[in-house]
Amino acid sequence: xxxxxxxxxxxxxxxxxxxxxxxxxxxxxxxxxxxxxxxxxxxxxxxxxxxxxxxxxxxxxxxxxxxxxxxxxxxxxxxxxxxxxxxxxxxxxxxxxxxxxxxxxxxxxxxxxxxxxxxxxxxxxxxxxxxxxxxxxxxxxxxxxxxxxxxxxxxxxxxxxxxxxxxxxxxxxxxxxxxxxxxxxxxxxxxxxxxxxxxxxxxxxxxxxxxxx
Amino acid sequence: xxxxxxxxxxxxxxxxxxxxxxxxxxxxxxxxxxxxxxxxxxxxxxxxxxxxxxxxxxxxxxxxxxxxxxxxxxxxxxxxxxxxxxxxxxxxxxxxxxxxxxxxxxxxxxxxxxxxxxxxxxxxxxxxxxxxxxxxxxxxxxxxxxxxxxxxxxxxxxxxxxxxxxxxxxxxxxxxxxxxxxxxxxxxxxxxxxxxxxxxxxxxxxxxxxxxxxxxxxxxxxxxxxxxxxxxxxxxxxxxxxxxxxxxxxxxxxxxxxxxxxxxxxxxxxxxxxxxxxxxxxxxxxxxxxxxxxxxxxxxxxxxxxxxxxxxxxxxxxxxxxxxxxxxxxxxxxxxxxxxxxxxxxxxxxxxxxxxxxxxxxxxxxxxxxxxxxxxxxxxxxxxxxxxxxxxxxxxxxxxxxxxxxxxxxxxxxxxxxxxxxxxxxxxxxxxxxxxxxxxxxxxxxxxxxxxxxxxxxxxxxxxxxxxxxxxxxxxxxxxxxxxxxxxxxxxxxxxxxxxxxxxxxxxxxxxxxxxxxxxxxxxxxxxxxxxxxxxxxxxxxxxxxxxxxxxxxxxxxxxx
Numbered sequence: 001x002x003x004x005x006x007x008x009x010x011x012x013x014x015x016x017x018x019x020x021x022x023x024x025x026x027x028x029x030x031x032x033x034x035x036x037x038x039x040x041x042x043x044x045x046x047x048x049x050x051x052x053x054x055x056x057x058x059x060x061x062x063x064x065x066x067x068x069x070x071x072x073x074x075x076x077x078x079x080x081x082x083x084x085x086x087x088x089x090x091x092x093x094x095x096x097x098x099x100x101x102x103x104x105x106x107x108x109x110x111x112x113x114x115x116x117x118x119x120x121x122x123x124x125x126x127x128x129x130x131x132x133x134x135x136x137x138x139x140x141x142x143x144x145x146x147x148x149x150x151x152x153x154x155x156x157x158x159x160x161x162x163x164x165x166x167x168x169x170x171x172x173x174x175x176x177x178x179x180x181x182x183x184x185x186x187x188x189x190x191x192x193x194x195x196x197x198x199x200x201x202x203x204x205x206x207x208x209x210x211x212x213x
Numbered sequence: 214x215x216x217x218x219x220x221x222x223x224x225x226x227x228x229x230x231x232x233x234x235x236x237x238x239x240x241x242x243x244x245x246x247x248x249x250x251x252x253x254x255x256x257x258x259x260x261x262x263x264x265x266x267x268x269x270x271x272x273x274x275x276x277x278x279x280x281x282x283x284x285x286x287x288x289x290x291x292x293x294x295x296x297x298x299x300x301x302x303x304x305x306x307x308x309x310x311x312x313x314x315x316x317x318x319x320x321x322x323x324x325x326x327x328x329x330x331x332x333x334x335x336x337x338x339x340x341x342x343x344x345x346x347x348x349x350x351x352x353x354x355x356x357x358x359x360x361x362x363x364x365x366x367x368x369x370x371x372x373x374x375x376x377x378x379x380x381x382x383x384x385x386x387x388x389x390x391x392x393x394x395x396x397x398x399x400x401x402x403x404x405x406x407x408x409x410x411x412x413x414x415x416x417x418x419x420x421x422x423x424x425x426x427x428x429x430x431x432x433x434x435x436x437x438x439x440x441x442x443x444x445x446x447x448x449x450x451x452x453x454x455x456x457x458x459x460x461x462x463x464x465x466x467x468x469x470x471x472x473x474x475x476x477x478x479x480x481x482x483x484x485x486x487x488x489x490x491x492x493x494x495x496x497x498x499x500x501x502x503x504x505x506x507x508x509x510x511x512x513x514x515x516x517x518x519x520x521x522x523x524x525x526x527x528x529x530x531x532x533x534x535x536x537x538x539x540x541x542x543x544x545x546x547x548x549x550x551x552x553x554x555x556x557x558x559x560x561x562x563x564x565x566x567x568x569x570x571x572x573x574x575x576x577x578x579x580x581x582x583x584x585x586x587x588x589x590x591x592x593x594x595x596x597x598x599x600x601x602x603x604x605x606x607x608x609x610x611x612x613x614x615x616x617x618x619x620x621x622x623x624x625x626x627x628x629x630x631x632x633x634x635x636x637x638x639x640x641x642x643x644x645x646x647x648x649x650x651x652x653x654x655x656x657x658x659x660x661x662x663x664x665x666x667x668x669x670x671x672x673x674x675x676x677x678x679x680x681x682x683x684x685x686x687x688x689x690x691x692x693x694x695x696x697x698x699x700x701x702x703x704x705x706x707x708x709x710x711x712x713x714x715x716x717x718x719x720x721x722x723x724x725x726x727x728x729x730x731x732x733x734x735x736x737x738x739x740x741x742x743x744x745x746x747x748x749x750x751x752x753x754x755x756x757x758x759x760x761x762x763x764x765x766x767x768x769x770x771x772x773x774x
Contacts, residue, residue, distance in 0.1 A: 075673055077675075081673055082669075088666055092685075092691075092765060102674045135769060
């Protein structure tokens with residue numbers, strides 16, 4: 001079996017009704033876009049991959065990441081990072097504190113600060129370590145959220161319409177930033193979106209999900 | 214990781230254990246079984262003695278009458294205020310004053326009212342002698358009247374703020390403003406529109422708290438001791454008198470009366486259910502007729518004036534208490550004292566300190582234990598994806614629906630038989646029964662509305678459930694948790710009967726001391742104690758406001774909370 005994120009004959013069910021079926025492989029460094037009307041279960045599919053299905057939903061088939069089945073693993077052990085349209089920064093932690101939350105605890109105390117400062121440099125937020133996240137602009141918050149997730153060293157990336165809340169010019173910047181980081185880290189990436197421009201910028205395969213009957 | 218359901222099990226035990234054990238103790242003592250007094254039942258002697266007590270009929274009438282009347286008036290005033298004024302600027306202003314009044318202990322509010330309306334009170338002084346001609350306090354039964362009117366007033370001023378705040382929380386869940394808009398667009402007057410479109414949905418959500426008010430008002434002791442009649446007193450006060458008698462055999466009579474009190478409250482709740490059905494049918498018939506009732510200015514005025522009178526009564530009462538606590542000579546009919554002095558604070562201060570310490574010790578212990586249990590329950594339910602059902606809600610309210618005078622005497626006799634009564638720990642357990650429901654009610658909303666996507670994001674980054682709970686959820690919920698603690702502390706500070714009965718008179722808090730002063734009539738001491746009691750209940754609220762502002766001063770994202 002090849003590396004990457006594999007949805008192996010995966011069917012998503014809600015209370016005995018099949019919502020959608022997918023069979024696909026997202027290769028490392030590739031972005032696959034899922035497009036379709038709202039309500040077809042795109043976000044729920046992502047929740048199935050992170051292991052956080054709401055009550056009433058179930059799946060059949062397999063979800064494999066780098067040839068390891070994710071089914072049965074708790075979300076904490078799946079190493080699947082996710083970004084939502086809301087930044088979801090923790091309001092009680094500083095910007096640096098948010099990034100540190102993502103950083104694995106195995107990284108020793110003395111190296112943590114340097115790693116976080118380097119991460120801030122990488123997203124153009126040098127010197128923002130002690131800032132209140134609420135005082136950041138929308139684009140800055142989105143960048144912190146991205147970096148926080150990347151610092152947790154995921155093996156795959158899920159994007160749930162992460163650009164839809166941003167202004168048009170900011171959206172373009174953010175897309176480039178996200179996709180370049182994903183490519184650099186060779187992460188298999190699954191993008192859920194309404195916006196054809198997102199899928200186009202992603203440059204990978206596009207799958208159109210049909211509306212459910 | 215799944216938490217073992219130990220905390221929910223413990224919570225249910227802490228909630229129901231004392232109530233059920235207490236009821237059992239009351240029942241067995243009522244049936245003449247009290248080994249501590251050398252009595253072995255079963256027998257009906259206690260019920261016989263109760264039956265032969267000449268005051269029985271009037272004390273039963275008083276309990277039933279004042280309890281039902283206080284509940285009806287409180288509910289009507291609350292609904293008039295909401296129907297006529299909710300959403301207006303005047304309403305918000307009124308609410309701003311009413312909310313802090315909620316935490317004023319019942320005893321302090323009752324003393325304040327007493328100082329206002331008694332023959333030598335502020336109102337009589339304001340009107341004398343120019344209007345009334347009184348040079349001396351008139352010989353009128355303005356308080357402790359045999360009908361219990363003053364007692365009803367004392368209950369109403371405390372229960373209206375309670376029902377109002379409970380209602381406001383519920384109104385947000387039923388889309389009240391749009392219901393009102395739709396009905397008003399059809400030509401209904403504001404009050405009529407509100408009663409037809411909002412009230413039924415609201416009442417369904419506040420029904421349990423209304424029943425709590427009914428059960429509480431029927432069996433209240435501290436307010437009845439301060440404002441109610443003495444000869445004979447209401448049934449609950451008489452129960453407490455018998456319980457405090459050195460003759461231990463009288464405790465069986467007290468227990469028989471407690472069972473009667475239990476039956477009375479059950480009867481009143483059954484009658485209330487009947488009245489609900491009648492009212493609902495009448496309401497439906499009226500709504501079908503389609504009268505618009507667009508001339509509702511009078512009704513709105515009545516609602517607003519009642520609300521204003523309540524706020525005024527409690528505020529003036531508190532001012533009166535403060536003034537008496539620092540008054541030098543203050544003779545009738547002077548409106549103000551001749552001078553101010555700190556003598557009564559100096560005289561009572563040293564005696565007050567140990568009571569103050571005991572008050573806070575009990576409140577802190579009960580609140581801390583309650584918080585641990587409540588957060589444990591909420592978190593366990595969250596992880597197991599359970600929600601509080603209607604049945605669970607009844608369970609939560611049960612300790613508040615069973616009259617205190619029904620199960621606390623039994624709890625005392627049980628502890629007496631075990632020879633562990635009069636201890637601080639037992640009092641804390643008794644307080645916990647009343648603190649737990651309020652902690653849960655205060656935390657339920659904030660805990661459930663916390664954005665779970667924060668936890669989802671954290672979990673994908675590898676954070677464990679425990680780490681999410683400790684480093685994300687708890688700190689983000691700091692403000693509501695502290696507010697809930699303040700509510701719990703205020704509930705504990707205000708408790709009279711659990712401290713008195715379970716503490717066996719040995720555990721003295723500001724509340725028991727203040728109520729004990731009622732008979733003596735030393736207004737300066739009453740003023741000082743009632744004021745200290747109010748301050749003890751309000752201080753935690755001030756801290757609950759200040760601490761999150763200080764801790765999160767650099768975190769704007771938490772300021773709205």
